[in-house]
Amino acid sequence: MQPIVTAEDLTKCYNGLTVVNGISLQVQPGECFGLLGPNGAGKTTTLRMLLGMSPPDGGHLKVMGYSIPEQGPLMRRLLGVVAQQDNLDPDFTVVENLRIYARYFGITLDERTPRIQQLLSFASLEHKAGARIEELSGGMKRRLAIARALINDPQLVILDEPTTGLDPQARQLIWQRLRALLNEGRTLILTTHYMDEAQRLCDRLAIMDHGVILDVGSPTDLIDRHIESHVVEVHGPGLERWLAEGERRWVLRSEQVGETLFCYTDHERELVEALCEHEGLRYLSRAAGLEDVFLKLTGRELRE
């Protein structure tokens, strides 16, 4: 099968600053592809290039067989977009938002009416059909934005941080809906900086920083490739003494961040037993996760 997205050596500069620096990626039909990276990594710029909203300064880009940005309007007939800021139309009600958006695609009235009913139920917004946008909660707005993005029955849906700013219940509901879209065979591309979201939803991920892709793979591949199976976070007043004289042969690799020592190990039982013999230590033993990969690849310094 043809890839849905083929990007080769995409580059984007703003005012002499290279924001995206020669990235290449492929997205396969039916998969959920995630772009993961700290603030300023170039995720949103990459998405904007995929949408055809930001002409690349270098490289080649094809989305659903169309050359982007030249054939942007043609490609966008088959595309759904959920922007970070929702940008719903505040002058209209929920159902009017869907109706008016359908007109932008030239969807006829006959097609429109059943489609809108279906989307209202998909977004669990039937009871809010006549509500104005300002009356909706954050989760409802996001669901409506997703429903609106589906009005043209798109093959590919692009979402920029779909659950940022939502409470846990609202996020769960969004994830369910996105999974439903995957089960219908649609392709999703999303950006996020939530590891749990990336791990739950994405078949494959690209970890980005400073405008380049650091690694691509499934969440489990990335974890296996970069991190030992377990992490034990050790802190407490006894840490210094343990560092000086303690038994540390189970620690394959460690990293001190502030007051905490991150110990990476494949033998967490033995390590925990060794820690128990020392006084003044607190520890948290857990399976290695995407967050550990992310921090290893992008570093721990704050991005502000």
Added chain:
Amino acid sequence: MSRLLRAFISWRWFAIWRRNALVWRRLAGSALLGNIGEPLLYLLALGYGLGGFVGEVEGMSYITFLASGFVCASVMNTASFEGLYSAYTRMAVQETWTAMLYTPLDVRDILLGEAFWAASKALLSAIFILAVAALLGAVHTWQALWVLPIAVLTGLAFASMALVVTAVSRSYDFFLYYFTLLLTPMLLFSGVFFPLDGMPALVQQVATLLPLTHAIELVRPLMTGQPMNGIALHLGVILLYSLAGLVLAAHLIQRRLFR
């Protein structure tokens, strides 16, 4: 230019026109009052109040003279407000345009939708003022109905110019420059309130470059039944402003939104 023409023929822009018309329908009461009520008050106050002192101007009563000027001024104001404040809100504040660009619509569709919508509102205000002018006896011939297509074209010209300003604005405050440097002088020196003949030669020469002057040169004889001169020139100037404005605005908005 050819891309603009293709966008016009595609008729996709009509979805945007309809969107704006739907919003307007909801707020029509206050919108009409603002666009039409105010010029009417001025027309009555100045026409009767000042008219008593002025007597006849160019062979007609002052209120007749003024009414034709006000039709054009109101077209200018209505189209400019829509192309500035309303369009800026949709572009930069509500990001309505961004959401439109996620669909097969492109910048030219949006621009044409906005410009024709602004021209439609301008037409509406022209119709109302024309009707009131007729009631006041300031319309002398059925030829005055030709004012309506001219109002659309003039509205299009001012909407396009306003959209150029909107395309380069960083905030609502920037519009004050446009008002103070262009729209207000145009209102005062295009023959709305008094004939241009009495003005210094330089003012008269500058006035011939402004679209409002040409709109008035067309509308005034149409409303009063006086002979018309230089129809092609007047139409040509207004058309030129419309097209140049649309082409420039398309370029600037494209540059602003497709970064």
